[in-house]
Amino acid sequence: MAQEITPRQAAVLNFIAESIEKLGFPPTIQEIGQRFGIVSTNGVFDHLKTLERKGFIERSSKARSIRLTPKAAAGLVRRHADALPLIGRVAAGYPLLAMENIEEYIPVAPRLARKNAFCLRVTGDSMIDAHILEGDIIVVDRDRRPATKDIVVALVEEEATVKYYYPQNGFVELRPANAALQPMIFPAEEVSVQGVVISLQRDLGTASAPAF
Amino acid sequence: MAQEITPRQAAVLNFIAESIEKLGFPPTIQEIGQRFGIVSTNGVFDHLKTLERKGFIERSSKARSIRLTPKAAAGLVRRHADALPLIGRVAAGYPLLAMENIEEYIPVAPRLARKNAFCLRVTGDSMIDAHILEGDIIVVDRDRRPATKDIVVALVEEEATVKYYYPQNGFVELRPANAALQPMIFPAEEVSVQGVVISLQRDLGTASAPAF
């Protein structure tokens, strides 16, 4: 009585999840059969009984009454919460997404949630001329390859910083957006780019106009 | 042929949304009937036809094939609601949260979603020195009473603008955060403050450092 899911069963489970996501409701037994070329409704019925026995779905005798259990999510390609983790600190030699390191989850647009990304709270005003302020929460895409002039999160000497990215021959220039600060140049191997900043959120609850 | 939703129709719509959220799939006509004590399936069927005609749902002839449209969310009591409506235009004499006026829903922190608030896309760079840029999406709290120096959304001469708020004796000064622009003073009765800006979101997908 193997508790693992077979490839065939996973395919069925996946189709159910897709149907729920795209149509808004689960498929019927007949619809599953059509998708997989299973002529007899009982062929599908067997799959559903097995998936239920193994704890991936729950169902009743009513039409389209399949529900995915939390366990099912693990067997699926990807399940989105439309939220990204807010990382406490970015440090070398430490798994970025370790659970102890996640302070909370930040709701973001589904488009962003689908990415391999995380959130970070900005410290300091080195990017103020790019209109990124201390306290802003930035969304960092880990998969996007940084291009010149991109705003990136980079790890230098155990310290995470947000800067404009200017790669050079064997070196990397990290340029602040603040006239009071100087660009810094490091050997490429001393800089580890964690991702590209693709979005930000700011709280203005107590913001006021500057005195004049 | 009123395009507005009646209380009865809203109740049915709400039950459908609840069913989807709690059970994972939409109710059948019979289930809706049981919930509301409607004996004849045709009683419910009429409701569904009306809801479809008014654009709140989409359905096919298959079992449980009701889908909620984006428009439906507006008619609901405030569902899942960790999201705020993005308003297309702010105009005088026009209900701000009219359903036709909601472009989409923006996911926000639960703390913000609980407020009586809406989202707006910023046009122009009059607040650039406050680090609010064209294209940014701002969250506007309708219940917060504006204090001096708050950033507010104000309606002046049929036009919605984002400015610093400086009330004076019988007049209101709206001050931009842009050295190139002049403050403007209006009689208080000509300015209608829609709310206070409490948060913003920005998309940097294509952002780059300025040429130097």
Next chain:
DNA sequence: TGTGTTGCTGAACGTTATTTCAGTATAGCG
């Protein structure tokens, strides 16, 4: 060589669900 699991066919049955048709009652509008 038997035993169990997976993955089906095929047929039949009963129930659930949707749709249509013919009406009824009430309320608001001009």
Next chain:
DNA sequence: CGCTATACTGAAATAACGTTCAGCAACACA
């Protein structure tokens, strides 16, 4: 007052859906 929209009843037809029973083939295992 007639007209329209809302909100239903009641009955009946049909299509969709779930369930059960009997049985087969391939494979792993022991």
